[in-house]
Amino acid sequence: MPKLLDTFLFILIMKVINLIVNGSKHQLLVEEHQMLSHVIREQIGLTGTKIGCSQGSCGACTVLANNEPVLSCITPAIRFDGASITTIEGISTNGELSGLQKKFVEKGAIQCGFCTPGMVITALDFVNKNPNPTIDDIKDAISGNVCRCTGYKKIIEAIAEYAEEKNTVKPTIKALKKEVSGAVGVPRPYFEATKKVQGIADYTDDYKLKDVLHVKFVRSLYPHARIINIDASEALAFPGVRYVATGIEIPITFGVLPLSQDEEAMAIEKTRYVGEIVAAIAADSETIASAACKMIKVEYEPIRAFLSIEESMNDIGTDEKIHDTTKFNNNIHKKAELRFGDQKQGLADADIVLKMDFEMIGINHGFTEPHASTAFWDENGLTMISSTQVTHYLHRALAKTMEVPLSRVRVIKPYLGGGFGGKSDPFAHEIIIAHIARKTGKPVKVKLTREEVFLNNHGRHPTKMTIQLGANNDGMIKVLDAKVAIDGGAYGSFGVVTSYYNGVLLQAPYKLDNFGFITHRVYTNKPQCGAMRGHGAVNTRFAVESMIDDIAHKIDMDPIEMRKKNFLEPNSLTVGQYRITSNGVKQAIETVAKQSDWVNKHGKMPKGHGFGVACGFFISGSALPIIWNELPQSVVHLKVDFDGRVLIASGANDIGQGSDTMLAIIVAEVLGISIDKIFVIAADTLITPVDLGSYSSRVTFMAGNAAKDAAENLKKEIAEAISKKKEVAIEELIFSDGRVISNDKTVDLSWDEAIEIVTAKRGAVNVSGKYISPKLGGDFKGAGAGLSPSYSFSSCVAEVNVDMETGQVKVMNIWGAHDCGKALNPLAVEGQLEGSWHMGLGQVLTEEMTYYNGLLVNNNFLDYKIPTSLDTPPIHTNIIETIDPEGPFGAKETGEGAIHAVLPAIANAVFDAVGVRITKLPIKPEDILEGIRKNKEKEKAQV
């Protein structure tokens, strides 16, 4: 029986090695070809070493072996038999952070924290060997470590400052923590930054459960094919395989929107994209599960695949549709259309009308932590630990697909390694492992490979559009019409919302009287698209900002002047009846103009060197919930007990954007206490109240407001108790600097004394706060799309150099300004802005998802090109504060809106540099050369 023998060998052929890891001796039995990262994480249990790509392209797995950095995910463990290994856990001493770690924390170089261990080790080794580095040296040194959150700016600053301070003669490094008073507006590292920088913050895959099964998937080889038969007999007989699941076992469909419940956990009758899950195997180890996957024989009958927008827009004749639920004999999933004013008249009246086509390829979030989940069932029903941005929607999807009451599902989000929209849907892999855990009675875990993360996608939709923009010679915009088609891939995801956002989010920051759009979202046989940072608005914004630039050029007006003429005022209504309250777009554009010396630069540089500008606009959360119900958008619970600590319980998911810290800042500010007295527990659906999750830039505004409301309720309870006890009017009491004081100083209590009073004869005090969006918007179908209680505004100027012979674009500088209302934590706001600009830089220059017959070609961090530190220019960050009337302490969104302006600013700078208008993303040097050639021909013709 060769199979049994093979399995026997599998276990038998191992070798004993010795490693000294962080000073501790380990004698380990390892498989001959086992990688060092696996040994460190799974056998020694040091999970600070992260696996982001499994091919040495991201640097998250970097450790020191005999004091030299190595990528542990591609290093055989046996190579280092007898060696001394230092992981991130060994960098701090007795819990005391090393100097570099302190700098990472202090400078805000840590957001999601997933790249941090590898980044710290890389940087530490570098500075030790290069004590006097320049900024360029530092950029070079970390150019193999992917960070998707920070845009590298704060990481570079941290390393530079560490090196500089290390070299100063004085041995005392400047104190890590400056004592800070007050909470709102104080730059502050995230609560959990010290944990992340030591590698001891547990992400989903770091949780170790006993007797756990590992799941691997069999994925479709065809874009569109009927499943004739699945033969799992061989796999089932393979030793170590515990369960094989196929689609028919989980017949209930799901999807993030109630309108698009079109996804099966595993394909049942047919597959709709190459890579769709067809079967799942749970086994004692990942290796066994992977091996068994190859034994599953799936018989397919391929049918016509629809791979482009055009194919799916057209009537398909007698071929089979991707989903039989679509209305007509084509694959159009959604048509969204709204019109305001009189576009026809606007087009007729405008002095100049520009009609242009644009095309953008799809892109992926590129978060560094691959999806991972663990599920188990016990007397309380299902518990799901998962890397999700929205515990609440996952909670609902699991209850639905598992056919259990909502009360039998608990979803927990541990630390999360970046999301950017890519972890906001409920996912097939989560549902599958919940099912297998129930069937086997064992905990089940799954982690996706980077290739699988790309296949899972849900990234930005490929987009084609024709835009008409009309203006008068005085620069006033008269009309805007957008005809947009987006390629949704195989399933719905957030696509209905995306369809609207492509249009509605064009109605600001400029005043438009005649505005309309139509968006078609089509299904195609490719991995599905969904929400990604700047959701739905990035591509159409790019087009409109490019066209404004073009019109300004044609009417010989400064593009900043033209924009300023058209800006909506604060406290105004857009044509589609969005209520604009605070609006700092004018300050934003003036700030970047001044900082970049715009008036002396734009249009005045030598050929090949240019400056460009653009603006952006985004929502601070959707005023309407996705799943219609009357729950508040966010509820926050606070508890204070005898020890004086205030516990915040919130369903909002901190995905590395710092929302836990934000909640603490708000509560500390209201109660006038130190942030040290606050503890946040978040995103555990058993313990925390419903929050709709971290998407659409809603958390600061909505969860923040709920936290503020809760804190005010707690303050009231405390004040009432003191008032009663001390016979002082409630209005006389001031909560400040950790004390409760009456105006006349007759009452002067420490926080602990105040808590003693409020808890007397009562015990712990629990209060709740909520946020409900006001009734907003017009009274027409589609009026709810893009409605938000507040909007953010932004502007960017970019400087580029274009090589006239190669067409290569080098971005030299980005100046950005973003109106976030009020920066509750300026360090975190800067981090969000810099990350947004970096992500926009990627989409405009190098990022693209390319397909071959429906098969995603660049499914890894080598071929999917996120800009490295060396490709990232100096970023000049400006926070604009306008104090929003309804935001918590005036705050509004900051996580997404900033991205919009940077793409067109770069493209407009290319136009300034070489006179080539960019209409396709990413910018290809080929296209630039072609444009330069055409311009030359035109010039010749004119001569």
Place this chain on the structure above:
Amino acid sequence: MIAEKIYCKPNTVEEAINLAMNHADDFRYLAGGTDVIINKFQGNSDTNCLIDITGIETLKSVTVEGNMLRIGALVKLDDLKKYKFIIGNFPTLVVAAHAVASPMLRKTATIGGNVLCENRCIFYNQSEWWREAVGYCLKCDGDICIATGGKKACFSKFVSDTAPVLICCDAKLEVIDRNGIQHLPLESIYTGDGIKPRNLDKMALVTRLLLPMDNDYKVVFKKLRPRQSVDYSSLTTAVSINKNGRIKMALGGVDPKPVVAESQAANAREELIAYALKKSRVIDNDVYSRPYRREMIKVYLNRSFDELNIK
């Protein structure tokens, strides 16, 4: 389907070759491993026996013998800059080494491994599942080259960045195999066949690179890639001129082997550019299009000639 996996770590060249002979049917030498291990993960190399040669100390030195600079095959790319004979005589080699992959990979990858780097193609460097889905190309036992839409030859790219510079400096490879020691001109080991890109004996171990030090080379190196780090080459050019005025050119990234030519003619520029364009079998297996890469061959070579003051 799961065979015995073996990992050996010899301390001498002889030991390594003996091990190779003992596992003749199924083994791979492993130096840095940054290429081999990933190919293994992707199922492109299913070898069960890895012979890790990084314990062979004699291959880690840089020495000068007579007018020859001898660089051990196991010298790491990142360490080349530490040797005064290299930085003094062949500074462009250090520049080229620095253009390989990312800093962390360069701390593991070796110069020997880089010149032997496996050819690449977007239809080949993929997971096993992916290659099955695409229908397996020639390089992995399929019937046709998918990148060219059906040709019967493999055009996977030669991607070493250091080899073009080494070739321009007339490097020889010291190779030890069953027949003893051989010194081969580096360019002579590349076959131009994407499936089997090198003609070395399977047991052969590359031990050193030998560079003549008395030719006074001036070398210009350029690399086309979308990002300034991590990426493999879409086009690598190296052009040298030696003390006798001989011009030598070597291109990577545009053919299954380095495209090499030399000239001493008055119209060397024109001649070499024409040759490069004629000989480079550029196909659409790269992030940049075929026409663009061909155009860049001209631009890069012209710029290199300019920098070397070659008319």
